[in-house]
Amino acid sequence: MIKLGGLALINPLIVASGTFGLGDKYPERYRHAGAFICKTITPLPRAGNPPPRIVETPSGSVNYVGLENPGVDGFLNLIRRIRIPTVFIVSVYAESTADLARVLSKMETESRISGYELNLSCPNIRQRRVMPSVDPVFVRRMVKTARGLTRKWICAKLPPYTCIDAAQVCEDAGADAVTVSNTYPSIAFTPKGHRMQGGLAGPAVKPMALYYVYQTSLRVRIPIVASGGVTAGRDVEEFLGAGAKAVQVGSIQYVDPGALRRILQEWRALRMRRP
DSSP: OEEETTEEESSSEEEOTTSSTTSOSOHHHHTTSSEEEOSOBOSSOBOOOOSOOEEEETTEEEEOOOOOBOHHHHHHHHHTTSOOOSEEEEEEOOSSHHHHHHHHHHHTTOTTEEEEEEEOOOTTOTTOSSOGGGOHHHHHHHHHHHHHHOSSEEEEEEOSSSHHHHHHHHHHHTOSEEEEOOOEEEEEEOTTOOEEEEEEESGGGHHHHHHHHHHHHTTOSSOEEEESOOOSHHHHHHHHHTTOSEEEEOTHHHHOTTHHHHHHHHHHHHHHTOO
16 A cells, blocks of 8 residues: 555556546556546636647657646536546646636535646646746645645646755645656657647656656655656656655556556566565
8 A cells, every 4th residue: 555645545656647538538447556647627628739739759759738628617527427446636727826726616526536636837838938836936825725725635746847946845835745747848840840849758758757756855755756757667666766655657658558557567576576
């Protein structure tokens, strides 16, 4: 059993937000995870950014999806009709504390939601030239607002580069955990030559993610959820060794729908071989 503050998981693998939809499709594929984080939900429906929105690179993918989702009301109507086979966490994005309060007050009516991951670091929002969590005042206000509205588990998803300092702010404001980290700001070109600025995920970011997980673990006492470049069981073991308590599995699922089960089996085999 993995303890993440007040949240208990059967294993340390968490399905990363944005990589497996809202939880309504193929629930059997993520039942092996300790927890599932759905696509980010916003106060109102969002169409997302126009295509192209994902570009493959030699060592990962750059995405510019832009938080496409049905909004909080549409989301709640959807999940009330589906079976959720594991711990269910909702990723939430809001531009202000007032918007955050409106979303969480509605989410609190759904008892199957075990916690929230506050998306404070999405690099794919057009109106934000700088990721919001570089601003510690914004981070503190959002975490404090969430903490004042719910007793459920709260995790803040932080950006690379500034995650160490931001994690301390989150801990002081009452977060139960932090996710280190979101995708890395990047630029890619489509086959037709279209320049796309988005977030890089995949094996290329793993060494940097390991660094930030380790450095953040030296600065905060709350659990760290690692995210960045996990494709195999050994990656999970390395992130746990760097100081994480749980590990998100993300973009590998785009190319390997069975990755979650495979990674879990590989990680368990590694643990069994330990002296």
